[in-house]
Amino acid sequence: MPDAIIQIVLGLIIALVINVQVPVATDWFMLLFIAPLLYNDGRHFSHRALWALRGQIVSNAVVLVFATMFLIGLLIHILVPPIPLAAAVALAALLAPTDAIAVEGIAEHLPMPKKVLHLVAGESLINDASGLIGFKYGIAVALTGEFAAGHAALDFLYVSLVGALAGAVLMGIINWVRKLLFSQGIGDVTLHTVLQLITPFIIYLLVDEACTLPGSSPWSSRGCSVTADATTTAPCCRN
Numbered sequence: 366m367p368d369a370i371i372q373i374v375l376g377l378i379i380a381l382v383i384n385v386q387v388p389v390a391t392d393w394f395m396l397l398f399i400a401p402l403l404y405n406d407g408r409h410f411s412h413r414a415l416w417a418l419r420g421q422i423v424s425n426a427v428v429l430v431f432a433t434m435f436l437i438g439l440l441i442h443i444l445v446p447p448i449p450l451a452a453a454v455a456l457a458a459l460l461a462p463t464d465a466i467a468v469e470g471i472a473e474h475l476p477m478p479k480k481v482l483h484l485v486a487g488e489s490l491i492n493d494a495s496g497l498i499g500f501k502y503g504i505a506v507a508l509t510g511e512f513a514a515g516h517a518a519l520d521f522l523y524v525s526l527v528g529a530l531a532g533a534v535l536m537g538i539i540n541w542v543r544k545l546l547f548s549q550g551i552g553d554v555t556l557h558t559v560l561q562l563i564t565p566f567i568i569y570l571l572v573d574e575a576c577t578l579p580g581s582s583p584w585s586s587r588g589c590s591v592t593a594d595a596t597t598t599a600p601c602c603r604n
Contacts, residue, residue, distance in 0.1 A: 395569070395573075396570070400566060403490065403565075404564065406486075406490065410487065418480070422488045423491070425485075425492070426492035426494075426495060427495055430492050431499065433457070433460075434458045434461040434495075434496070434499045437460060437461065438450065438453040438455075438456065438458075439453070439454075441453035451504075451506035452507040455500050455503025455504045457503075458496050461496055461499070462493055463489040495521070498517060498520055532568060539560075539567070543557065
């Protein structure tokens with residue numbers, strides 16, 4: 366059984382039976398857990414596969430996520446009529462995007478064609494924008510009864526494009542600093558290791574604060590952009 370499934374089941378049992386509660390602010394959770402996990406997953410994803418499957422990956426990350434979100438939301442509303450359709454869609458928005466970490470964990474135990482694995486893994490790195498926008502506007506419609514399609518489309522473009530651009534620029538700057546240090550003979554393993562460890566936290570904080578974007582969406586975009594730059598890390602850090 367995949368580790369991800371075991372962890373989910375154990376977590377559910379602990380939450381329901383032992384009633385353990387660990388209050389963690391959303392921002393801290395995103396910073397401490399989601400940011401480094403997606404950063405690591407993005408670094409190890411093949412950028413060649415990402416580029417080769419770019420059309421299918423973007424289609425799945427946008428069209429498939431929104432379609433899944435509306436269908437699951439409709440199903441929830443039909444099965445539990447007291448839940449308004451907008452609230453059901455907001456709930457479904459949390460379930461629709463695939464998770465990069467879970468995909469990797471499940472793929473280790475299930476035989477899966479490489480193309481399918483790359484497609485699902487690549488889509489899981491950039492689909493957060495769709496889920497976040499769906500959740501945000503599902504809640505807004507549930508509370509106000511109004512839906513601004515234009516604002517939703519602009520929000521989606523802003524989160525996706527600005528997040529990807531900011532991530533790529535910041536990753537380029539950090540890699541330039543690494544190269545500069547190495548060219549000046551500053552190749553201390555500890556220094557470069559620490560720099561690499563704090564990179565995901567630096568980028569998350571800068572993008573989240575400067576661009577006021579939802580945390581995980583620009584992070585996913587940045588996680589993809591780092592893949593192409595992973596090989597630029599100083600040789601002393603690749604050993």
